[in-house]
Amino acid sequence: MSSEKTVEEIKRDSHRLRGTITESLLDPVTGAFPHDDERLVKFHGSYLQDDRDLREERRRQKLEPAYGFMIRTRTPGGVVSPEQWLKLDHVATTYAERGLRITTRQAFQFHGVVKRELKATMQAINAAMIDTVAACGDVNRGIMAAANPHESRAHASIHAQAAALSKHLSPRSRAYYELWLDEERVAGSGEEDEPIYGDTYLPRKFKIGFAIPPYNDIDVFAQDLGFIAIIEDGEVAAWNVTAGGGMGATHGDPLTYPRLGSLLGSIAPDQVIAIAEAAITTQRDWGDRVLRKHARLKYTIDDRGVDAFKKEVEARSGITFAAPRDYRFIHNGDRFGWVQGENGLWHLTLRIISGRILDGEQSHLTGLREIAAHLLNVNSAEPRPEFRMTPNQNLVIANIPDGERTHIDALVAEHGLAIHETASPLRQNAIACVALPTCGLAMAEAERYLPDILARFEALLATHGLSDQPIHFRISGCPNGCSRPYLGEVALVGKAPGRYNLMLGGDHRGQRLNVLHRENIDEAAILAELDQLLARYATERGNDEYFGDFLVRSGVVVARALNLELAA
Numbered sequence: 014m015s016s017e018k019t020v021e022e023i024k025r026d027s028h029r030l031r032g033t034i035t036e037s038l039l040d041p042v043t044g045a046f047p048h049d050d051e052r053l054v055k056f057h058g059s060y061l062q063d064d065r066d067l068r069e070e071r072r073r074q075k076l077e078p079a080y081g082f083m084i085r086t087r088t089p090g091g092v093v094s095p096e097q098w099l100k101l102d103h104v105a106t107t108y109a110e111r112g113l114r115i116t117t118r119q120a121f122q123f124h125g126v127v128k129r130e131l132k133a134t135m136q137a138i139n140a141a142m143i144d145t146v147a148a149c150g151d152v153n154r155g156i157m158a159a160a161n162p163h164e165s166r167a168h169a170s171i172h173a174q175a176a177a178l179s180k181h182l183s184p185r186s187r188a189y190y191e192l193w194l195d196e197e198r199v200a201g202s203g204e205e206d207e208p209i210y211g212d213t214y215l216p217r218k219f220k221i222g223f224a225i226p227p228y229n230d231i232d233v234f235a236q237d238l239g240f241i242a243i244i245e246d247g248e249v250a251a252w253n254v255t256a257g258g259g260m261g262a263t264h265g266d267p268l269t270y271p272r273l274g275s276l277l278g279s280i281a282p283d284q285v286i287a288i289a290e291a292a293i294t295t296q297r298d299w300g301d302r303v304l305r306k307h308a309r310l311k312y313t314i315d316d317r318g319v320d321a322f323k324k325e326v327e328a329r330s331g332i333t334f335a336a337p338r339d340y341r342f343i344h345n346g347d348r349f350g351w352v353q354g355e356n357g358l359w360h361l362t363l364r365i366i367s368g369r370i371l372d373g374e375q376s377h378l379t380g381l382r383e384i385a386a387h388l389l390n391v392n393s394a395e396p397r398p399e400f401r402m403t404p405n406q407n408l409v410i411a412n413i414p415d416g417e418r419t420h421i422d423a424l425v426a427e428h429g430l431a432i433h434e435t436a437s438p439l440r441q442n443a444i445a446c447v448a449l450p451t452c453g454l455a456m457a458e459a460e461r462y463l464p465d466i467l468a469r470f471e472a473l474l475a476t477h478g479l480s481d482q483p484i485h486f487r488i489s490g491c492p493n494g495c496s497r498p499y500l501g502e503v504a505l506v507g508k509a510p511g512r513y514n515l516m517l518g519g520d521h522r523g524q525r526l527n528v529l530h531r532e533n534i535d536e537a538a539i540l541a542e543l544d545q546l547l548a549r550y551a552t553e554r555g556n557d558e559y560f561g562d563f564l565v566r567s568g569v570v571v572a573r574a575l576n577l578e579l580a581a
Contacts, residue, residue, distance in 0.1 A: 021302050023049045024151065024213045029186035029204045030056045044080035044128045056152065056214075057189050058145025059084045059131070062124075066450040081110070081125040083451060084134060085148040089179040090158030090172040090223075091119025091402030093143070095388040098400050100141035102382050108134040112371025112378050117444060117496055118220070119402040120148060120155050124451050135193040146189040151215045153182040153293060157222035157231040159242075160403040162352040162360030162411060164225055166247045169396065171223050174249075174285055178221065181286050182293065184210060209290060209297075216300035216308035219293060220259075222404075229345040231404045232497050232523040234258045234273040237310045238292050240285060243338040247355065249282045253337050256292060256322065257314040260494030263306055264508065271499035271526055272311040275319045277326070278334025291329035295322065345500070345523035346442045346485065347407050349433035351418065358396070359413045361421065364433040367445045367460040368406030380428025384410065384421060391417055405444060438483035439474065440467050444497065448490025448507065455490035457507030463488060466505070466536070473544055477551040484560045485521060488513075499526050502561035503543070508533045515539055517546075518570035521559045528570045 018026070032053040037046045046054060051061045063078035071078055086101075093101070101121055105113045110125030126134050138145060148155055158175040161168050185205045190196035207214070223240045224233040233239035239255035258274030280288055292310075299317060301308045314322050327333050349362045365377075372378045388398040393414045401409040413421060425431050433441060446452070448459035466488065474480050487501035498504035498516060500523050505513035512533050519527035531542055546569060554563045565572045 018049060020052055020151075020305065021213050023052050027053050028188075029207070030184070030188040031186075031192065034192050038128065038132060041129075043077060045077070046128075054082075056147065056150035056184070057135075057193065058087065058148035059126075059135075060149060060453075062451045062453055064125075064450050065453075065455075081127055081451070082131050084109075084123045084126055084131075084138070084145055085116065085155075086121045086138060086143050086145055087148040087155050087179065088120050088143060088402070089156045089175040091115075091160060091404075092172055093141075093400050093402075095385040095398060095400070097141045097143060098385040099382065099389075101138070101143070102378065102385070104134060104137045104141075105378075108137065112369060114370065114447070115365055115368030115402045115406045115408065117368075117404055117406060117446075118155050119157050119160070119404055121402070122447070124447070132193055139194055144189070147183055149218075151217055152184055152210060153179075153215075153219045153221060153289075155179070156182075157220075157236070157404055159223060159225040159228065159230055160347070160362075160401045160409050161225045161228055161230070162348070162362060162401075162409055163354055164244065164247070165354035165356040165358070165396075167225055167242060167244050167249060170249055171225060171242060175223055178286055178289055182209060182221075182289065184214070209293060211297055213302070215293070215297055216302050217305060219296065219310065221289060224342075226340045227343040228348075229342040229523045230347060232345055232500055234523055235260050235271075235497050235500060236274060237296075238289060239274050241340055243279070243340060251279045251281060251335075251338050252285060253279050253340060254288060254334065256326075257311045257319070259309045259311040260497050260499055261309065262492045262494065262499075264492050264514075266306065269306050271494060272315070273524070273526060275314065276337050277319070277323050278336060279338045280332060280334060284330070284332050287330040287332055288326060291326045291332075294329060295325045299325075342522040342524065344521055346483070346521075347403050347405050349407075349441060354412075356396075357415075358393075358411075359415060359418055360401075361410045361413065361418075361425070362403070362433070363408045363410070363425070363430050364436055364441055365407050366432065366440075366443075367463055368402075369460065370408075375429030377428060377430055380424055380430050381408075383428070384424050387417075387420065387424070405442070437471050437474070437480055439471055439486055442483060442485045443467055444487045444501075446489050446491075446495040452490060454493055455507060456509055457490050457511065457513060459488045459490040459496065459507065466539075469536070469540055470503075470543065473540065473547055476544075477547045479547060479551055482560060483521070485519065501527060502559065502564075503527075505539065511535055513539065515542060518561050518564045518572060520561045525561070525565075525572060527561070528572075530570060 037050045060083045067079045109123035114122045156175045156179045222231040222236040235258045241253040243251040254277045255274030263269040396412045445459040445463040448455040485502045487498040488505040489496045489498040490507040500519045504516040515531040516527040517530040
């Protein structure tokens with residue numbers, strides 16, 4: 014019988030997430046952490062990984078895997094200043110591999126940081142006034158907020174709300190600051206109280222997002238807890254609240270599945286923190302602590318019922334949900350190019366394929382470095398220029414005075430950053446997770462395969478006269494769903510090397526899950542299936558009918574888990 018501790022035991026015995034991480038960092042024999050510390054370091058924003066491209070060769074040479082750490086920032090709403098951008102650029106080029114990467118949760122990830130430089134990397138990130146605490150682990154993770162470049166006042170207030178909620182829900186443990194930033198522990202102080210998380214934190218991760226209709230760029234119904242802004246006269250008048258969304262699943266396990274969040278009702282603008290804390294403590298106490306695959310809020314709600322969960326949140330918060338307010342989503346992608354905000358400032362949204370920013374065929378990393386350096390010297394009143402990472406792995410250069418646009422356009426053109434000007438609608442909307450070679454869960458390629466599969470998909474669209482159709486395509490290397498594949502009109506979910514489940518029938522608003530159409534097929538079969546379906550779509554579609562909607566209307570797929578509350 015294995016003596017290995019369960020995750021719940023590791024958390025309970027960790028001395029508030031400290032474990033023996035300090036000792037493990039000093040161990041020169043291995044580039045890895047022991048099992049318990051490997052689990053705990055996730056709460057500090059880092060995952061232990063290894064280069065799977067090198068795994069077999071190193072095994073033959075009787076060497077341990079090529080271990081490295083992924084580090085994820087906690088950046089509420091995905092906003093960083095030009096100063097912070099330059100410091101994170103320095104982190105990427107000094108300690109990490111493959112440049113900067115924008116995640117689907119509006120954070121940065123750094124890959125390939127070796128153990129002996131892990132602490133220095135954490136300190137360099139902190140020098141940018143950004144931390145990584147609670148970016149991973151069984152806690153509330155990075156909070157998403159709409160990157161909407163038009164609703165200037167609303168965006169600013171919602172970003173402030175996201176930042177305030179992120180701070181409120183951060184663990185009270187000082188372990189992060191002691192281990193990575195050399196903060197001295199107060200003698201005799203004992204273990205910190207964790208009033209929100211308790212002794213064993215949450216059963217699993219928890220995700221929160223804020224959306225601003227009519228754009229659902231954060232895929233709010235994929236969040237454990239979602240807040241939909243009701244805007245009146247440019248201000249937030251109320252929030253609609255959703256709960257129980259989640260993308261993760263396990264192949265072959267019917268007890269796991271993606272789910273759309275359920276609409277609970279509406280609340281006043283100042284009630285967000287109370288509702289969020291009540292929802293999290295309910296999940297803390299009700300969630301499954303035996304079977305981790307069944308430990309997300311979506312399963313808790315399905316087991317207990319939406320009404321029971323809603324009543325418990327009301328009881329814990331002292332707030333009664335009002336009836337949902339009217340709203341409408343029209344799209345869950347990004348708008349590219351220049352958009353002028355209501356305050357007169359300009360915002361430029363750039364397409365970043367898979368969120369990966371590095372110098373290769375084009376000097377994207379250098380170009381954005383030069384733009385950030387230029388923005389440091391822009392003489393403008395508040396709000397100052399900033400960068401916003403979008404939930405679709407793109408980048409907004411925000412709050413730009415009119416007189417600066419020409420210079421920024423020149424830098425964008427010089428460094429090949431104007432992908433949005435020539436990319437097809439398919440390429441503009443595509444999302445991919447990291448997958449191989451670094452993700453230990455990946456069963457198939459995603460980010461590295463995206464350019465090839467997009468080129469072949471685009472060729473099919475051209476054949477059928479459909480090149481201008483904005484089809485939402487997503488690819489994931491495994492069923493855990495970091496790229497939110499179950500919301501794609503077309504999605505590939507990795508099953509084995511070179512083989513995927515073909516998912517069809519999501520909508521363009523993020524309000525309908527897709528369904529499994531073909532299981533465990535290779536590229537040739539994927540393209541053959543899409544070829545037939547696109548041929549039908551070209552001749553049978555209605556006016557302005559999206560591909561996913563056509564697939565449902567024509568009966569090619571049967572809509573699964575359509576949230577009828579949201580379908581109007």
